[in-house]
Amino acid sequence: MYTTTTPARIGPAVRRLIDTVTPGGQARYLRVRPEPGATVNECFSNVRAKRARDGGRMLCGWQLWEWPRVMVEAEFHAVWLSPEGEMVEITPKPHGETQVLFVPDERRRHDGTVVDNVRMALHEDQLIEHFIRVSGAIVQVAAHSGCATRHGRVWVPEEQIAPWRQVQRFLGRSIHAGLREDDPCPCGSGSHYRRCHGRELEEALA
Numbered sequence: 001m002y003t004t005t006t007p008a009r010i011g012p013a014v015r016r017l018i019d020t021v022t023p024g025g026q027a028r029y030l031r032v033r034p035e036p037g038a039t040v041n042e043c044f045s046n047v048r049a050k051r052a053r054d055g056g057r058m059l060c061g062w063q064l065w066e067w068p069r070v071m072v073e074a075e076f077h078a079v080w081l082s083p084e085g086e087m088v089e090i091t092p093k094p095h096g097e098t099q100v101l102f103v104p105d106e107r108r109r110h111d112g113t114v115v116d117n118v119r120m121a122l123h124e125d126q127l128i129e130h131f132i133r134v135s136g137a138i139v140q141v142a143a144h145s146g147c148a149t150r151h152g153r154v155w156v157p158e159e160q161i162a163p164w165r166q167v168q169r170f171l172g173r174s175i176h177a178g179l180r181e182d183d184p185c186p187c188g189s190g191s192h193y194r195r196c197h198g199r200e201l202e203e204a205l206a
């Protein structure tokens with residue numbers, strides 16, 4: 001639906017994002033070296049398995065993503081720190097990225113609770129803001145259902161979360177197609193998004 005990828009460089013927005021999640025943090029690019037048997041999105045269990053086999057330790061931090069011209073996003077993440085102290089990204093990437101941008105956050109440990117992504121819009125636009133708020137709401141609904149056991153994926157009764165996912169898809173597709181708040185609402189009503197579904201969603205989110 002939408003594609004976030006590794007930021008091409010550490011620009012001002014990525015820098016602000018880093019300072020939001022871990023002030024003064026030093027982000028670095030890591031080449032992805034998928035460990036045999038490692039699973040996409042399951043960084044914590046991948047690193048635990050690696051540590052059990054080869055020693056070293058889990059290093060938590062944030063993996064940084066960018067949806068160009070739309071938003072930047074920080075995802076709570078773990079890499080393997082080898083016994084020699086080298087940071088190794090052993091988790092394969094959903095879209096085959098060959099490098100990631102990672103900022104270690106030594107204050108944080110993985111305790112099994114859900115840590116939502118931190119998202120920042122690259123433009124002031126109600127569609128993007130709504131996409132970000134709905135994405136956060138989905139994680140909250142999931143966390144409160146008591147079924148959210150792992151980061152990165154949540155298992156909840158689908159009917160609780162399906163309406164929000166629908167809205168998220170609707171917004172994501174619209175943004176991807178280049179629509180912004182002052183364009184005609186993608187529902188086809190002829191009104192601006194702000195005056196149509198934007199207003200409805202504003203009330204629903206409140």
Ligand SMILES: [Zn+2]
Nearest residue numbers: 185187196197
């Ligand atoms: Zn509409």
